[in-house]
Amino acid sequence: MGKAWLNNRLIHKAMANDSFAFSPATVAGGDAVRLQLESDIVNWLKLPLELDPEKATVVLQKQAGKFDSDEAFQLSQKGSQVVITANTTNGLMYGFYELLREKVMGTKLNTDLQSPSQPLRMIDHWDQTDGSIERGYAGASIFFGKPDKLDNPDVGNFDVKHIDGDIFRHDRTRMITYARMLASVGINAVSLNNVNVREQGIELITPKYLDGVDEIATIFRGFGIKTYLAINWAAPKLIGGLDTSDPVDPKVQEFWAKVCKNIYSVIPDFGGFLVKADSEGEPGPYQYGRDHAQGANMLGQAIKPYGGLVIWRAFVYNAHQDWRDRKTDRAKAAYNNFAPLDGHFADNVILQMKFGPIDFQTAEPLQPLFGKLRNTNQMMEFEISAEYLGHQIDVNYAVKQWYKMLNYDTKYDDLKDPHAGAVLKETAVNPAHTGMAAVGNVGMSEHWTNNPLAQANLYGYGRLCWNNQETPEDILHEWVALTFTESDNKTQSTIYKIVDTSNETYRDYCAPLGVGFMVVPHYHYGPSVNGYEYDRWGTYHFADRNGVGVDRTMATGSGFIGMYSDKLSSEYENLDTTPESVVLFLHHVPYDHVFANGKTLIQTIYDLHFQGYANVEQYVKDWATVSGKIDDRVFESVSDCLKQQLADALEWRDQVNTYFYRMSGVPDDQGRLIYE
Ligand code: GCW
Structure with a gap:
């Protein structure tokens, strides 16, 4: 297998001298809870289990309500024992991975309370049911499609039971490994299929395919990950036998209520829907003269009884812009479509916005809706799959760029913390419904990500979601140490240096x-x-x-610059105070x-x-x-x-x-x- 940072071998090696026990005093609920813990952590990870907590070297201590976040954990030293304390099983699991990381890196035990910066830490796959991946650069989908001779025999396919007509790959071994990699960096949500939902993808929400989705969701659940599906907004018409998908039509509302009922009867903790509507030719509420809040809230209503979420993408623009027209500006589109709807979205609806106003380019200023919206749940979207960043051929450590965007100063004086990552929570309707999403970058390729160095972006994305302040440099140190465990320091530092400068290098030779x-x-x-x-x-x-x-100035250009806070607008309006890295975006x-x-x-x-x-x-x-x-x-x-x-x-x-x-x-x- 290509070296995933936390493969079995590494776990076993690091844990060779450890045994684990659950502290009985704190495992409330007796055997049932303990069994749950065992199946979630011990069985998946095959940890050596010690029945007597006194003899164990690591004690997992679950204490409901101990910390504010159910995903938080704390490590502490008790004599020769390390104790991991958390409210929940998932918290214990994150603590376990932190301990593992520290052991492999040989660092001192970090006894701070560790709690995620963002509650939603999501990967969006653009996988299609025929096994291909839109903008995928690492081989076929790990979820869909038929196994074939191109698949890597080292990685999976051991337990594939494939029958003709089945759209799922059923490669459990590979999915478990993937889920473990994601959990080890704190990812807790995955959407399985492309946001351009076509063919059988439209039917994933129907009983015909729900068992297949459930097989994946069950594996993910064991690692604290909820499963989401991208939906086609016109599904009522396309597969529901209706002649409309108008969100105010009761028949359409009934259709979605039924869809949700079916899904939750099979997958009780289903995460929710991801929606690309009225974008690049996809259907959406505008077709019926409805706005995006009406469209999204209708779905929100249908999924609400089950606690699900609707993640609604703000990547909406008029694709027919003409180069002769200098006033229309695609960069203004998301703002124009969504700023007027601030405060109109339901509590379980989240607006997912690309980090910049255009499209995952090598350098863009921040999407101006961050900080402008004050009463809307929001997620910031990145693309780990390197569509504009070298297709996972060119080495490009994009964590550098993402860190910058998350820590971008919106310069709104009235916000407690005006940096974009913090703004997400401060301006949410429900602070539990904010976070980050990114297009996934794995496939069936030998090293998961084509160029093995592109794994650093998946690792780094997860770590950055968990801690928006962890520097890309620290993250990269970890990744190199965890991935090239057996290499000497000089080798590790050579690899580090290449990856560390790669984002800037790529940007330098492109547009x-x-x-x-x-x-x-x-x-x-x-x-x-x-x-x-x-x-x-x-x-x-x-x-x-x-x-x-x-020219996006207010004085002579498209006026886009005026969409930022007053301070940022006046900085960007002036060529001399515009950051050089984005100067041609703005002037x-x-x-x-x-x-x-x-x-x-x-x-x-x-x-x-x-x-x-x-x-x-x-x-x-x-x-x-x-x-x-x-x-x-x-x-x-x-x-x-x-x-x-x-x-x-x-x-x-x-x-x-x-x-x-x-x-x-x-x-x-x-x-x-x-x-x-
Ligand atoms: O960058 C563009 C891509 C499309 C993608 C779209 C999106 C899934 O070229 O392939 O479609 O973004 O984000 O929806």
Whole structure:
């Protein structure tokens, strides 16, 4: 198996000298609770169990109501024993994983109370029932599709009972391993299927497929993870035999009530629905002249009796924007659609918003709805699967970017803590219904994530959800130590250095300074400077012979900047106080504009692209030095990816530099080769 950070071997090794016991004094409810604990933790993890708590080296102490959060835990030392205390089984499990992490890393026992920053820590799979994955770069779905010879024989398929016509893979071994990986970093919610819900995906909510969903949900439950499904908003029409999906129609409401009843009769702790509506051609309430609060609340009402949630995506924009029209601006779409609905969404509805106003680009400013909305449950969405970040071929440690977005200062003076992660809770209708979501990045590929180094993003995403303040650097240290356990310090630090700088490196050789896209249309890997320039998707860079970038100022541009708090708006309105990393997202800038560091825009573009490529050349050299020091298959996989990345970076460097050289006519002041 590719080295997942917490595979069986590692757990057994770290726990070789430990035995576990439950402290009988605190296991209220007697055997029933104890059995529950055993099946949840001990059986899954196959821990050595000691019946006499005095003799155990680790004591699991469950005390209902001890901490504010049911997922929190605390580790303490009692003589030679470590005691893990938590309100619930899940809390104990998180404490167990923390202890394991500390043991492997050899750090001092952390006795602080540890409690998650966000209550919902979710992975959204874009897996489809035929086994393919939209924007998936790591092989086939681990949930759906037929096992075939391409699947990795080392990882799973031991217990596959597959019959024709079945859409589920039933690879329990692999799902258990996945669930354990997710639980080890605190993920507690997973949506199984693509938000573009097609074909049998629409029917996942029907009795025909609920047993298959339940098989997965049952595995996840043992690891504190709730299962969600993405739904097609037009399901009443498409599979319900109705002639409408209008949310105010009682027949439609009845349809959804029945769907919920069926689901909960099979999966009593089902998490809820994830919905992409009125977006990129998907159906939605606008078709019936209803707003998104009406659409979402109707579903919220149907699922409420069971305690379920409706996660409603704010990725709604008019896909027919014309490049000739400079006033319409896709970046304003979510705000225009949802700001007027603040306070209208039900308590069990959550608005899920991409971190930036456009679409998971290498650099975007924050989505301005964060901080603007004051009475709406919200989640911030990321994409672990690296659609615009190198397809899990190019190494790209995106945790750096996510950390920045979560800790983005919205500069609203009236908020207690104006940083985006904290804003989620402060502005929620129900603070238990906020969190983070991210598009998953695993598949049946040998190392789960194609490039094994892309595992760092899955690990890091979970850790960052749990603690929004844990730095990407600390997280990366953990991941390297837990993954390359058998390697020497020098090897670990070489790997660390490559991954640590990779997000910036990738950003440097792609579309410059936040202008975004410039990728090959539809496929989204590799450069195509004008690929989307005259398209309808609203992703323009507006380069001409004088300058490049989108004028989003209030004075002369689309006015997008005015959607931020007053302080941030006035900062961004002024070119000189706009952060350089997103300057072309917010301004159309002349090539000869001089930044604070004394460099012109055009020279900055050249320098970034030469530097980005040079970094990848260095990665290739550095990676060669770890040969023989780590697992051979991991070494080879990363080497192959780096080879492709080097070619990718070269294409980006030359195409972007040449394009801007031809546009501006300004040569590189270092005299490096720029093709004409
Ligand atoms: O970035 C775009 C992707 C689509 C995706 C969409 C979304 C699932 O290119 O593939 O559709 O975002 O987030 O809904």
